[in-house]
Amino acid sequence: MIDMEKFDRVLKRVEKPARYIGMEKNSIIKDLNRVKVKFAFAFPDIYEVGMSHLGLHILYNLINNEEDIACERVFAPWTDMEEEMKKENIPLFTLENKEPIKNFDFIGFTLQYEMSYTNIINMLHLGDVPILSKDRREGDPFVIAGGPCAYNPEPIADIVDFFVIGEGEEVILEILDRYKDFKNTNKSRRDFLKEICKIEGIYVPAFYKVYYREDNTIDRMEPIVEGAPSTIKKRIIKNLDQVYYPEKLILPYIETIHDRIPLEIFRGCTRGCRFCQAGMIYRPVREKSIDRLLELAERLVESTGYENISLTSLSSCDYSELKLLISQLMDRYEEKRVGISLPSLRLDSFSLEVLKEIQKVRKTGLTFAPEAGSQRLRDVINKGVNEEDLINAVTYAFEEGWSTIKLYFMIGLPTETEEDLLGIKDLGYKVKDIFFSMPKEKRKGNLKVTLSASCFVPKPFTPFQWVGQNSIDEFNEKINLLKDNIRDRKIIFNYHDPKLSYLEAVIARGDRRLSKVLIRAWEKGCKFDGWSEKFDYNKWMEAFEELGIDGDFYALRERNFDEILPWDFIDAGVRKEYLIKEYEKAKEGKLTRDCRLGCTNCGINKSFTGGVC
Amino acid sequence: MRLRVKFTKENYLKYISHLDLMRLFQRAFRRGNIPIKYSEGFNPQPKFSIANPLALGIESEEEYMDIDLEERISPKAFIEIMNKELPEGIRVLDARYVKDNRSITSLISWAYYQIYFEAKNINSGEELNKLVNNWLEMDKIIIKRIRKKGRRVIEKEEDIKPLIGNIVIKEDKQGEENNNLKSVNIVMNCLLKAGDKGNLKPIDLLEAMEKYIQPGIDFDSMGIKRIGLFTERGGSIELPM
Missing domain, CATH: 3.30.750.200 (Transcription Regulator spoIIAA)
Structure with missing residues (x-):
């Protein structure tokens, strides 16, 4: 535990001290001396942003369901808190036990947007954890990462020990189980990595070498460790009714971005918008049943007292029995003044009828x-x-x-x-x-x-x-x-800001040579790049220049179809031929139908089963 | 039906704001199935109000709120349910039905605070006591208050003497020696005007004290706790319930 006297002193000097106190309703504090594995769930942004992320609540409760594992949260301290922590020599700590993150077995970052990568570096630094994977020694935590941006893990390949590609609910427990076994042996970090790289969905970047051509494009990527698979297949949950979903949610004291019950009604999207990454990587569509949703809603309202339930998904109006679901929820909760909201509305008459229904309780x-x-x-x-x-x-x-x-x-x-x-x-x-x-x-x-x-x-x-x-x-x-x-x-x-979008484009499609740019930019003071008041484009440009790396190569260049892309080794289910065909159709302005109306052959049902396909 | 409730807000919960506290109660009422009344309209809000919002960072042993209920529940049951739902730092101490239609906020006119701080220019509590008593003999105690009106910042002078009920030095302890500087740890109680008809924040009082009698207050060391709220009737102060 950190020095609580120092902690108390620091809280008096910072804005919104409640970001750092933890102890919210439904948070889980275990005795860290009595668990076998300590997992720090790290969100590389401030508390209010991180607490609005559904994946945190799912994994936090899922992992803590295991009696002998503790999952605690850590967020990026805002810059004022960072200053005070440095002055008092307080290392980055988790909210539950105020334990320094370097004492955990795993630090698991969720990658929600590219512009949070400097915060990952900063958090490791504040936690006294070596920034580069190769510098970590026996006894140091494993730094792992997952989430949508992990579909191109390469820009932070030097920093992360291993990535989890795809949906995490099952694979995280597989990893932790293997780790319990590993802890009872005298095996090395590398042995552990060698073992888990065989689990589907796990990518250990240090086990691969990338060769480049003279024009800086990728020539090939090869496993350099025996047993490391040449393709990493994403993990998906087959049945969303059976998958774990929390019945309690940590209730923040301070207002967060999404301060309500997130009720996930389905995963995936059938619309096929060509710019949308989520629409492609989260395929196939899998719905939760109304019965399951009503059951979850009841437990969640009971355990949180929230005044609003948000029906979340990529395109909530596409839920096959949305009207029935909403009318059932309204019947149950109108009296309790619990409102229903839909985060995404489509421009069609159906959506508007639904909207009218919801409005009876609360305007959104x-x-x-x-x-x-x-x-x-x-x-x-x-x-x-x-x-x-x-x-x-x-x-x-x-x-x-x-x-x-x-x-x-x-x-x-x-x-x-x-x-x-x-x-x-x-x-x-x-x-x-x-x-x-x-x-x-x-x-x-x-x-x-x-x-x-x-x-x-x-x-x-x-x-x-x-x-x-x-x-x-x-x-x-x-x-x-x-x-x-x-x-x-x-x-x-x-x-x-176009400058921010430019950098986002560089990193989104970057390769592993960018790790050093990220670190250099951080050394120059870049962090919270997604916050317009903190974003410093010039520092980033200096970092690129000093390292002789050309951002335009990644952001502005039109690629050929035969170019090897940094993320080609990941199998997201949707075939490359399909993406090519869609791009060609785009140029001709031709539409592709919603695949609820008939398969459009994206490939997801070939390599994965489940969903509407 | 109006239920008047006395509760605490202590320890780390001093770091949650008045609005945070309102949300916290709203959700605790729902979890506990408290039959609270809601306002009409598209955005129904539960009807309850907390008297004299505490500033961030100040603890309290005695806060009050009024809750409008749809149906009667026994105060004992209310206390039990709420203490199960609320975090440790917030405890419901008492609840009673009141007939009074006036809001709890309008009733409160005095607040009693306990303030801890370290002071480096004095040698004892007794010395501070003398300084304070002399200070309170002045006809007027003028402080500058800054008000913001839109973008304009207006500085206004105000006499805070009528806002000070009393100041009592409760305790003193010699502090640790630090760089040859010795400080005294002081616990001071003070009764200050609170509410619509005059309000003095404890921090403003300390700043005024520092300005006039220079005890050398280390503002970083300061801890403030509200230990009572009072109504005034016929020149004497009374508990709100």
């Missing part, structure tokens, strides 16, 4: 994502939504009394033209016209339309994984075009 925010401004471009990205849908949806929303509408778009999508861009503006103005075409007495509230544009980042395992990203200059021109054209006090135009 109204946000739609047409993603692109013109029909042509929406077809390119396979977003099966048309303008009529938007007009119907918005008309309905205004009639029902909404007056604040937010529309999400991406700029820099493949084949985008000026016309497509101005389509974003046109949609905003159309929404405004719909509002004011209603008779005055029917208009409720003050109209506010927000058009929000993010800069497109091509991601691995999507049909756009070969695409060269727009340059920062191109993005800025596009943003300026929209800024100049959107001139209305009712319409607000927001946009993401």
